[in-house]
Amino acid sequence: MNIQNAKFEYLLRLGDSSLIIGHRLSEWCGHGPILEEDIALINVALDFVGNATELLRYAGQVEGKERDEDDLAFLRDEREYRNLLITEQPNGDYASTIARQFLFDVYMYFLYEELKSSKDETLAAIATKTHKEVTYHLRHTTEWMYRLGDGTTESHVRLQNGVNDLWMFTSEMFDMDEFDEVLIKEGIAADLNKVKTEWEKKVKEVFAEATIQIPTTTFRQKGSREGKHSEHLGFLLAEMQYVHRTHPGAKW
Amino acid sequence: MNTLLNKEEIYKILSDIPDPEIPVINISELGILREVKLEDGVCMVVITPTYTGCPAMKVIEDDIKIKLKEVGIEKVKVALVYSPAWTTDWISDSAKEKLRVYGIAPPDHSSVDKKVLLGKPRELKCPLCGSKNTEMISQFGSTACKALYRCLECKEPFDYFKCL
Numbered sequence: 001m002n003i004q005n006a007k008f009e010y011l012l013r014l015g016d017s018s019l020i021i022g023h024r025l026s027e028w029c030g031h032g033p034i035l036e037e038d039i040a041l042i043n044v045a046l047d048f049v050g051n052a053t054e055l056l057r058y059a060g061q062v063e064g065k066e067r068d069e070d071d072l073a074f075l076r077d078e079r080e081y082r083n084l085l086i087t088e089q090p091n092g093d094y095a096s097t098i099a100r101q102f103l104f105d106v107y108m109y110f111l112y113e114e115l116k117s118s119k120d121e122t123l124a125a126i127a128t129k130t131h132k133e134v135t136y137h138l139r140h141t142t143e144w145m146y147r148l149g150d151g152t153t154e155s156h157v158r159l160q161n162g163v164n165d166l167w168m169f170t171s172e173m174f175d176m177d178e179f180d181e182v183l184i185k186e187g188i189a190a191d192l193n194k195v196k197t198e199w200e201k202k203v204k205e206v207f208a209e210a211t212i213q214i215p216t217t218t219f220r221q222k223g224s225r226e227g228k229h230s231e232h233l234g235f236l237l238a239e240m241q242y243v244h245r246t247h248p249g250a251k252w
Numbered sequence: 253m254n255t256l257l258n259k260e261e262i263y264k265i266l267s268d269i270p271d272p273e274i275p276v277i278n279i280s281e282l283g284i285l286r287e288v289k290l291e292d293g294v295c296m297v298v299i300t301p302t303y304t305g306c307p308a309m310k311v312i313e314d315d316i317k318i319k320l321k322e323v324g325i326e327k328v329k330v331a332l333v334y335s336p337a338w339t340t341d342w343i344s345d346s347a348k349e350k351l352r353v354y355g356i357a358p359p360d361h362s363s364v365d366k367k368v369l370l371g372k373p374r375e376l377k378c379p380l381c382g383s384k385n386t387e388m389i390s391q392f393g394s395t396a397c398k399a400l401y402r403c404l405e406c407k408e409p410f411d412y413f414k415c416l
Contacts, residue, residue: 036390036400043392050305054334125335129304132337132416140391 022048096162149210283342
């Protein structure tokens, strides 16, 4: 395997996860439980879509087949998508959106902290910028973890249910394969074992404060690296890609 | 191509472009306009986004092209760079004062500090009455770069330009 292929694949993984979770968050637009939260989630969605734009643009350049960020976002099918399964899970109620976002924000925070020192200059520049934004995202979701988890009986149950439902998707965030290994050797990719240690520590700490139990289930769902997704991604892509595919090459 | 202008003069012309979302300060004061280069008859303008998803970047790019066309420069390339990452430290003191007069509390501290993770919003002065008796309503505001606060003295809500 050459480095160019590995890098393309790696950038797709990062970019697709940001794009899909950004799209999911954008579905809250106009539906937030209060105005401030509606605005907050859309701001966060915008950061993620912005991050995806940069990563997919760079992925297209690395691939060298003249595909730009829009081609990669709108003209690939489900099986070509490399986003983590947790990012495509439906929003559910507000508590489960917060649970999903918190688990993913902690991951983003430590992953991008590592990527800031990537030997790939473009990736390091994107990571430096993104990491600043993710710090604000994580603060936001952490506050809501406390508020919902340690809030009323109803909010606690809803948040715990959200965490329970999503837990099986968390372990694939730290899976590594030959692509990671090649790039870690080059100093380009992040060592996910390191990220995992930090992630577990932070999650445990916030769960304790929020009176949320770490699920005991051992079942683990994975597949995103082979493009094997849950049934939800197809519906998401159908909505996200519809306009672009209906009016090919349209400009305004 | 208008060859009468050198890159410093072009930079000065572009400095007049206001930020589309905060029109009291221009793109140079905000630190978005990084550099102007003249290469083989092409005017290359380097800009950097405040936030990655900032929708104003496209408008700024168009504004740059329109402005340069007005002075006879047609061959223009606008390049987006991400490194070094934009920081609120690049906003000049005079621009911060303009923000305050406009009703936006300026960023008071360099970069994101780790304390933001602990959830303690910092003490801010109301840009309207100067009271420190203020509270955060939401850390996400009307644009990506702002948070929403309110003053408990004069009762007015106000935007705060977040440190990044």
